[in-house]
Amino acid sequence: MxxxxxxxxxxxxxxxxxxxxxxxxxxxxxxxxxxxxxxxxxxxxxxxxxxxxxxxxxxxxxxxxxxxxxxxxxxxxxxxxxxxxxxxxxxxxxxxxxxxxxxxxxxxxxxxxxxxxxxxxxxxxxxxxxxxxxxxxxxxxxxxxxxxxxxxxxxxxxxxxxxxxxxxxxxxxxxxxxxxxxxxxxxxxxxxxxxxxxxxxxxxxxxxxxxxxxxxxxxxxxxxxxxxxxxxxxxxxxxxxxxxxxxxxxxxxxxxxxxxxxxxxxxxxxxxYKVWAFQDWVDLCKSEKQGKRLQSELERRSHAQLLQTQAELGQSQTQLAQTQAELERSQVQTQAELGQTQAQLAQTQAELERSQAQLAQTQAELGQTHAQLAQTQAQLAQTQVERQQAEATIAAMHTSKFWKLRTAWFTLKKRMGVATHK
The missing domain is CATH 3.40.50 (Rossmann fold)
Known part of the structure; x- marks a missing residue:
């Protein structure tokens, strides 16, 4: 290769x-x-x-x-x-x-x-x-x-x-x-x-x-x-x-x-060799005997552990029953508080509905007031226009010949009256 x-x-x-x-x-x-x-x-x-x-x-x-x-x-x-x-x-x-x-x-x-x-x-x-x-x-x-x-x-x-x-x-x-x-x-x-x-x-x-x-x-x-x-x-x-x-x-x-x-x-x-040839046989018997001892010890320990586990289980069950009782009491109390909360919620909702109705009425009145205000503002604007027109008319009259003659006549009449009284 x-x-x-x-x-x-x-x-x-x-x-x-x-x-x-x-x-x-x-x-x-x-x-x-x-x-x-x-x-x-x-x-x-x-x-x-x-x-x-x-x-x-x-x-x-x-x-x-x-x-x-x-x-x-x-x-x-x-x-x-x-x-x-x-x-x-x-x-x-x-x-x-x-x-x-x-x-x-x-x-x-x-x-x-x-x-x-x-x-x-x-x-x-x-x-x-x-x-x-x-x-x-x-x-x-x-x-x-x-x-x-x-x-x-x-x-x-x-x-x-x-x-x-x-x-x-x-x-x-x-x-x-x-x-x-x-x-x-x-x-x-x-x-x-x-x-x-x-x-x-x-x-x-x-x-x-x-x-x-x-x-x-x-x-x-x-x-x-x-x-x-x-x-x-x-x-x-x-x-x-x-x-x-x-x-x-x-x-x-x-x-x-x-x-x-x-x-x-x-x-x-x-x-x-003739002696050692049986050694595995001897070791196997020793292992079996040791295995039995270990199994017996394991069973003894397992039994003790089982008793301990049962005692712990009983204690756990007692604690569980106590916990369940406390849980039931808590549930009753919670349900009562929940009923009270629901009643308060219903009352609050009713008050909210009344407030909403009043708000709607107030909004309607506000809208009507806004309309009246707009109408008043329009009338005011028209009055201002009419006043301005009147002022313009008066100003025009003051500057006319007729007005000047009228003013001169009233002045002369006033003077003649004064002279007569004297």
Missing amino acids: QSFAVNSDKTAFIITGMHRSGTSLTAAILQSAGVDVGERLLGANESNAKGHFENIDFFEFHKTVLRSQGIDDAGWTLTETVEVEQQYIDQAKELIAINSKSPYWGWKDPRTTLFLNFWADLLPEAKFILVYRSPWEVVDSLYRRGGENDTIFFSHPDLAVKLWIHYNQKILNFYDRFPDRCILTSVYSIANQLEKNIEAINHKFQVTLANPAPDIFERSLLRVQEANVHRATLVAYYFPEALNIYQELNAKAIQIDQEHQLETIQKVRNSP
Whole structure:
């Protein structure tokens, strides 16, 4: 398959390993250290409280290719090689182009383990972070998770160990083929030596990742079965190749924290199998007994809570009856006040109607007065006109010859009268 050219100034980190092996924790740490693991990531759920840190683009891509070959898209397969048809090769190149935006980028998906050679050929400069965990703890985690994709283990419980062998053998084979492009590390090493793992990556790949946030890892989320050595013995007895692969992984992994693995393997080899073979039987009986005690305690507490609830219910009913009585009294009082208010309203309405009638009458009288006033004003105007005409007539008479003669005659008569009296 022809390789796909990516900008030389960008480094791709591909994080993978068997399911439940700590790949989510590893991806979270690398993201905190500066690796862009994608914008669209699978969210948290009951089995991964902190989130999966899986880029949905590559997650869906792997599932689609698996389905195209008639393989369970959860990755539960022992098939040696998964064929990738040309249409999916073109799709993979598109995903690379879309997601390779940052100087340090990559993705995490356990299914990538089934496609290691495919991605190594397509991205010849990519770096691989290969994570592993003991087979007994992976099996225990798969059983406890019990998700929709895990129901197959209820009918085929040994398949979990076989898948661990299949996935981790692929990791070993790939690491042997490309040791310079790989970091092989355990989840225990990552959990206990965060900064040293980043230093190892920086040194080997000549990159400059930052130290991850100190609170990125919550230790309580990593369940370690140090006390249940009998289960490890059971795996080693029936699947010795699993123990051999686990030892080979430990031998080839970066030497940061091997104490946990070596101690557990030593206990497995020294454990008397015939004794520990019955341990699950004993544990089951203990669990049943403890379950009965818990159920009895739960029933006792439930009964006490029921009595308390009944007492509270009785008190609530009394309070409810009291409230109802108060409500009824309030309703009677409210109805009386409402009747009084309605009577007052009726009286007010009657007074309003009378006021409106008086107002209408006043308006009518006002209109009549306005008409009379207009008539008076008209008569006054006519009188003024007549007076002006009379004044004009008198003025004209004063200036006439007749008036002048009349005035002279009256003056002469007045004088003659005065002379006679003398």
